[in-house]
Each structure stands twice: as structure tokens, then as C-alpha cells.
Amino acid sequence: MSIERWVPLFGWLRSYNRKLLSRDALAAIIVTLMLVPQALAYALLAGLPPEMGLYASMLPLVLYAIFGTSASLAVGPVAVAALMTASALSNFASPGSPEYIGAALVLAALSGLILIAMGVLRLGFLVNFLSHPVISGFITASGILIAISQLRHILGVEASGHNIIDLMGALLSQWQQVNITTLLIGLGVWSFLLVCRKRLNTWLTAIGVSASIAGLIVKAAPISAVIATTLLAWGLNLEQRGVALVGAVPSGLPALALPNLEQSLWLSLLPAALLISLVGFVESVSVAQTLAAKRRQRIDPNQELIALGMANLGAGISGGSPVSGGFSRSVVNFEAGAATPLAGAFTALGIMLSTLLLTDLLAFLPTATLAATIIVAVGTLIDLPAVKRTWQYSRSDGLAMVATLLLTLLHSVELGIISGVVLSLGLHLYRTSQPHSAVIGRVPGTEHFRNVKRHQVETDENVAMLRIDESLYFANARYLEDTVMALAARSPSLKHIVLTCQAVNVIDASALESLEAINARLNDSGAKLHLAEVKGPVMDRLQHTDFCRELTGQVFFTTFDAWQALAHPAEANSPLLPTQREETTSCNSDTPR
């Protein structure tokens, strides 16, 4: 039981059978066809030698299969992680250099350890502070950056940079060096892939291919482009014409080795590793949860942390770049019928075979082809309408999203996502620090109370009823003081102020002190403070506090009780009695709700 908790494999492997095997194997074959070009492409994007993308698709997948809880999540190199890796490493060494590669391994191992630690310490909730708008803005910006960064391979020029300004500047400065042959290949593959994506599906279904099969064929289009252009480059000896090729890829499997253990390097890579871990985890969990739900399955986010951590650790010791769950590959894996995490292990097998057999061929693969596949692939990441949608729904969310998007594009992925998180937290705290509150009055003839500004309601000049629509905590405690004291200062005739608390889910120590201050100040100015509709859990806490003892007024069960007791003293005598009993006991017995 406890071993299964940490190693889910032992759980589902018992019931493994040939039927599941065949499903997993089929899915693995299809995902492998997708993964080979993607692995090479994302290594290229990360500024790493192509084999590192392949290595990142072996051991990590096996480890995820052992520790993971999602039957569909396809782990491996992904575009955003590759971009973040390139951005992080560029501060340490020049792309492709031994130091650069060494740092990449450290980055993977470090991300792995961070994720494992978070999983063991049950810190999965930390990712909650990456809000949807921030993630969405960040992913869109990343997609744009990735696409633009790949243009250089299609143009056949040298141009690097980690924000849109540097990249465009570098590209424009190089326009004379554009290599026409490369450009033709790149644009050819690009348009071919676009056509496949946009039309092929309809064509295939038109000629009677089943929708699911058609979808899989479309997903396999990149591999055919790879094969075609590879043969082209080999046959026409395009390297002579200055077409950049992937070049020699060492055949065989990676050697296991500890990454560079230099402490200073680990420390300086820590922030980048943290960001890559969090972003990768959020993306993986989202897709895994979505796919799991389709089969009414569930995944364990904290176990996912450990599994993804193991996968990255594995990448770090087997010559791979940082990995996470890829969206498109996971969907294909799901649609192809992957039944258990073992599908991932079989995919790793497929990649190993490819590495053993195909490396001589892959040497002739034009980088322009890979660039085109990346550009088309990241097209799915870019969601600009979401900005408009979010902005229309909520200004503060829109603001956080736009800030993340622009700062990522114009400065760097690190600054982009960090400012997004800080801004969204700040805006949330600012909003809750000035909660919505309404002076309410009685809807004539009913027991209901409404905002005096919105409805025709009865009020009493001696009684002010204030409804606070927010939990009371330190950030809005002083605002509460100001609101209530302003209310008291406005109407000198005021004898009673009733705080209606049905929306108050918590009163923390700061708010409690503010309530004590309000109570004392109102008392000094000759008015009483009352509470109404205090929730059970909140009341439980208030019971034994000085505030509850010193409260000049009463704690009413409902706003209507308060109204009856305070607003009409004449007729109040009889209804007052139960209310008073309510009040005298209310500080020592918890109110319902």
C-alpha cells in the first residue's frame, strides 16, 4: 500500500494484460513518430546538440512511467521549457559549448530535485499562485518568441536574442545573408504542415478515413516532412549550397553521469530551475487532469510532482535537457488509446531504436525543417483572443496577463512570469483590501435587506446596517475602521451600527483588533456596535475574545432580528426577548450555519 503510494507502477502493473499492452504499444509507435522530430527541434531551440533532445526522451519517460499517475501524459522535451532553458543558460555560456551543455544538465537535475522536494513536502499548492491569466499570457508570449527565434533557421542566418527586440534586430541586420535554398525548404515544409493541419483532416475523412485515424495521420505529418527533406538534402547534397543540416548525431545510448556539482553554478541556476519546474508542472497537471477526467480517472498532483521530478533528474544524469508533459503529444497519446503510463516507456524504447538506427540519416536533416515544425507546433500555444476575453471579464486579471505577455516579449521570460505572479498577487490583495460594502435597509414588509443605493428600502436614522462582502483580515481591517467611522461621523444621530457578516468567512487577529477599536470608538461617540449573521466557524472563534465581552451591542442571529430589536423600540419589547436571549447566549453558544 505505502509502496504503491510512492510507486504507482506496482499498483496498476498487477492488472496489466495483453489487451492493455497492445493499446499502449500502438500509442507508443504514433507518439514516437511525433517525438523524434520534436526532440531534435526542441534541442535546437534550447541551443543544445540534437542528441540531447533524444536522450531527454529515454530515461525520463521510463521514470515517469514508474512514478506517474497519468495514463496519458506524454513526458519529454517541450517548446516552452526549451525556450526557458535557452534563456537561462545564455547567461552562463555560449550555446553548444561544453559549459552550456553542462549547465543544461545541472538545470534538469536541479528542476528534478525541486519538483521532488515539492512533492515530498506536499507543496503542490504553490503552483496555485501562477494564475491562469499569467500562465496564458506567458505561454502566448513564449510561443511568439519561439516562432520568431526559429525564423533564423528558415532564413539560414545567424541571429540570437531572448526578447523580441533583440531577435528582430538581429534578423533585420542579417537580411543580406539569407540562404535561398534554406528558405525554400523552410517555407515548403511550413506550408506543407499548415496545409496538413488545416485541410488534410477533411480530405481524409472525405475519402472515408475514420476521424480518429485521420487525426493521427495529421499529427504524423511532421515525420514525413522530415523524411522527405532529409532524403532531399542527402540526394541533392544540399550542404554544398549552404543549407544547415543537423549534422552528425552520435549513435547509441547516453552514458549515465552525475552533472557538474559546482555549488556556485547550482545556486545561480536555482531561480531559473524553479521557474521551469513550476511552469512545466502547471502545464503537465492541467493536460493530465483534463485527459484523466474524460475517463473519470484522477491524478494525484503531489505524486505528479515526484514523477516529473524523477523524470528531470533522470534527464540530468542521462545527458538530457529539462522535460515536462507535452500538450499535443499527450492528446495524441490519449487519442491513440494509451491505457497505462507504460505507453511512455514503450515510447522511450521507440526513441532508443531510432537513436540506434536513424542517426546516420538524421545527420542530413535540414534545421529549416525542424524550425518549420516548431513554428507550426507553437502556433497552438498562441492565444491572443484570450487577452481580450480576460480583459473584458476582469480588468485586474487582464492587466496581469498583458503585463506578463509584454514583459516576456520585450524583456525576458524570467522577468515576464515573475512580474506576472507579483502583479496578480498584488492586485488580488489590493482588491480584497478595499472590499465591497453596502449600507442596507429593509425591503418593506419582508425580512429581506438590500443595498439602499440599489433598492427602495426602509431605514432608521438611529440605526445603520452595513454589509461587508469580504472576509475581514489585516489587509482590509483598517479600511473597515475607516468605513464604519465615516458612517458614524456622517450621521451624529446614530445610536446603533449593525455589521451584517454573512459574507465574512474569516476574521483574523488584525480585523478583531479593528473591531475592538471600532467598538471602543463608537462607544466614545455614544453609539453601539452590533453584529448579525455571523457564521458558525467565525462565531466559534469570537466567543472567548475580549471583543465579545466588551461588545457594546448584541450579536443577532439574523439582520431582521437586529432590525426588530433596534429599529422599532416601541413594538420591540415582545420580539426583543428571544433576540436578547439570542444575544446573551450568542457569545457562548455557536450560531447555526
Add this chain to the structure above:
Amino acid sequence: MSIERWVPLFGWLRSYNRKLLSRDALAAIIVTLMLVPQALAYALLAGLPPEMGLYASMLPLVLYAIFGTSASLAVGPVAVAALMTASALSNFASPGSPEYIGAALVLAALSGLILIAMGVLRLGFLVNFLSHPVISGFITASGILIAISQLRHILGVEASGHNIIDLMGALLSQWQQVNITTLLIGLGVWSFLLVCRKRLNTWLTAIGVSASIAGLIVKAAPISAVIATTLLAWGLNLEQRGVALVGAVPSGLPALALPNLEQSLWLSLLPAALLISLVGFVESVSVAQTLAAKRRQRIDPNQELIALGMANLGAGISGGSPVSGGFSRSVVNFEAGAATPLAGAFTALGIMLSTLLLTDLLAFLPTATLAATIIVAVGTLIDLPAVKRTWQYSRSDGLAMVATLLLTLLHSVELGIISGVVLSLGLHLYRTSQPHSAVIGRVPGTEHFRNVKRHQVETDENVAMLRIDESLYFANARYLEDTVMALAARSPSLKHIVLTCQAVNVIDASALESLEAINARLNDSGAKLHLAEVKGPVMDRLQHTDFCRELTGQVFFTTFDAWQALAHPAEANSPLLPTQREETTSCNSDTPR
């Protein structure tokens, strides 16, 4: 009108008359008697020459009188600000050195500019993020640090340090150097002041002195101790016996001069200035609001920022240390009948006269006397029972308080308060990221619904009703997904899930996407999602969203409507109709409340 908004003086000065004048003058005389020794003492505490304390009690008070909105707040040097100043400057120079003094002026000017900027930009709300427990823990720790740091003057030894460990270590290493005469003076003053504080009041009232007068006499006790020990030191020539005296204090008023404008110095002092400003402002506003409320007056926090900023800026250009509103002096000022901010200006006049006339005498004042007055004064800052009280009320508040207290004592004031703020924010976000939620059922025969775990209620295996007791935002959006999907996974027979939202004050974009995901996933697994008791403002926002269009279930006005419509399909037909009308219109018309 607009000028009065920025310069309140012009507002109240018109209605100024002789009666108010006499009240302000009397209060000024009493506060001056308190302020002279305190000004010298806090300069000593800040590691500055005594005259800087006096200078900080002249121009700043005049400026506050012009821009301030509190009739009672007594501005000037205060203990905590002095401690923070000493701690901040110790990184730049040795106490008393010209660089140290120059940095102190920059610190004051910088705090002033920060406060003014916050006031102009209406950033007063920022102080809300200093929670009561953090402030309280910080003040208590500061009081303890101050008291211990003053022991060296009473023992007549050299010992410095910015946390309790350094201070105690330094004191213990010096125990042989203790100067008996100094010790006698220190202990004598100390016990005298304690007796005054504890007993004098009762004695005076016993012999028929009115309570208020008695209180003021008690407050004036320090000045008599100052006079007595000064005469003693002068008459017995105690300096010969190694008793440390205040020494030559330059007579006359300070010269106005710009502080050192070196940019690097300003930048490195910025964090300390920010902390001093915020803490000083929080303390000032709290006492000002409390006193104002006693007379049903109000203060304008943002104008207070400007006034305190001007005061600190004034200190910076007139040779003074950072200032803020002192608690004890303000209370005395209030009790003595101060009627307008002009009382502060008169106090400044009193300090000027003292500086012109008394400096020759003050030279003979033993520092032990000042140390004793500080120790007794800060006794009122230390509130250890508050720790227990806060801990009992709320673990998270208690944790933030203890962390602030311990880190301030054991490390430094800066680390103490910063970690307190970060911790309290983190704990608040953590709490709201895992909101209280309850599966509810119908209280038989009523329209009320309660937690199934707490009450005997009716439930329906096809319908699960979940009440979320928190606003839905990014930090708890994923938690919501987990909670709902766990609910769905537990009971396969589930057809309907109803989210009851009476405690949901906001649904941000992240929560909206989570709701969309929940809706889609429940749909995939054959269950419908419904909402109930959605608040007006929240519904207004939801109306035009995709979620509202794609919602598989309905939006019910009340939980009972949902129960009628879903739990008892048989008898639902007639009550369903209004509910359905409710539902079909609910996405285009705002629900009440």
C-alpha cells in the same frame, strides 16, 4: 478649498480664538517638559549627538502643525524610529561620526520624501499589509532590544549590537568595567520613575489632587529626575568619578542645510527609510485615530502621510533625526487639552527656548538618567500577553507574530519586520488557497441547508450540493477543481453537482476557467454542474461569459430551488417551471442580493 485640502491649517486657523490658544499653550508646556529628556534620550539611543534630538523637535513639529489633520498627535523623536535608525546606520559608519550623522539626515529626508510620495499617490493603503500581529510583535521586540541596549549606560560600560545576542554578549564581557556611581544613579532614577508610575498617581489622588492633574504630574516625573541628577552631577563633579554625562550641547538653533545628496548613499538607505516610514506612519495613524475618535473627529490618513513626510523632510534639512507620532506624548497632549495642531508648534517653541537657555545645564546630565527614562518609557511598548492571546485566537496570526518577535530580537529589526510581512501574506494566501467547503443537505421540512457532517439532513445520491466559503480566485481555483472532481469520482451515480455561492464575493478569471474545466469534465463523466445563490455583482460578470453559455446545468436563485428541481424529479414539474424561468433568464438578468 483645494488649498485647505493640502494645507489643513488654513481650514481651522480661521476659527482660532484665545480659548483654543490657552488650551494649546498649556498642553505645549506639559509636552515640552516630557519631550526635552526624551529628545536627548532617543538621540542617544540612535547613536546621535543629543542636540539632534532637540533639532528633530523643532521644525518637524511646526511643519506637522501646518499639514497635519490630528489635533492631538505629538510628533518628534520616538524610541522605535531611533532604534531602527541606529540599526540602519550602523552598516554605514560608526555611531557619532560625521558620516553617521550625515546618513541620519539623509535617512530622515528620504523617509520624508517616501511618505509625501505615498500621500500624493494615495498609497496609504500599503500600510494595511503590516498586520496587527506583525506590528505588535515588532514593537514588543523593539522595546526589549531598546531596554537591553540602554543597560550599558546604566552600567557605565561600552557595549553595542543590533540583536539580543550581540548585546548580551557585549554586556557580559564588560562586567568588570561596571561603574558603581553610574549604576547607583541609573538604578536610583529607574526605581524613582517606576515608583512614580506605579504609586504616585494613587498618592496624589489620595491627598485630593484631581485625577487628570495627577496623571500629568506623573508624566512630568522624568524631567524632575533629569533636574535632580543634573544638579547632583554638577555639584559633586561626578564626571571625575567616571560618570558619563551628556556633555557640551551646542546652544542656539540648527542651521538649515541640504543633506548629503550622494546617490549611492540614498539608494542604499532606501529600504531602511521605507521601513521606518511605514512603521512610523502605522503607529502615528493608530494613535491619532484613537484620540480623534474620542472627540468624534476624523483624521485623513493620506494627508497624515504628507504631514509626517513634511516633518521628516524638515528634520532632514534642519539637523534632526527621523520623527513620527509618539504614543505617550500624544496621549498627554490630548489629556492636557490640546485643541489644534498648533499645540505642536508651541511645543517646538518650548524646545527652542530650552535649547537656547538650558544647554549649559544639560551638559551635566548623566546618560544613565536618560537610559533609565528610556527603559521605563519602552516598558509600555512591551506586550508579551498579546502573543499568547493572538496565538489562542489564530495559529497563523500567532505564528507571524512570534516569527516577527524572535527574528527582530535574534537577528535585526529589518529582517524581523520583513519576514513578518512576508509570512503573514503567505499564510493568508495559503489559507484562502484551501477554503472551507461543505457538502450540504436539506434540514428536513425546511428550506434550510446544512453541512452533512454537522447536522441530520436529507441528501439525494444523484445530487451533491457543495457550499464554498471563500471567494474564488486563482489561489484556490485548482483546489476547487480537485474538490469537485473528487466529489464526482467518489459517487459514480452522481448526476448533478450544485455549487452554493452565497459566500463567494468574487470569481476571477482563473476561477472562471476552473469552472469551465469543471463543467466540461463533469459533462464528460455524465454529470451536470449547477450554481445557486450567486451574488448580484458576481452574476453581472458571469452573464456574458462562455461559461454561462456552456453551463450544462442551471443557475438557481436559491439552494432550495435547486433541491426542488433536481432532488425530486417526480414532484418537480410544478415548482420546476418558475425555477426554469429563473434559469433561462438568470444568465441575462442579474439575480437579486
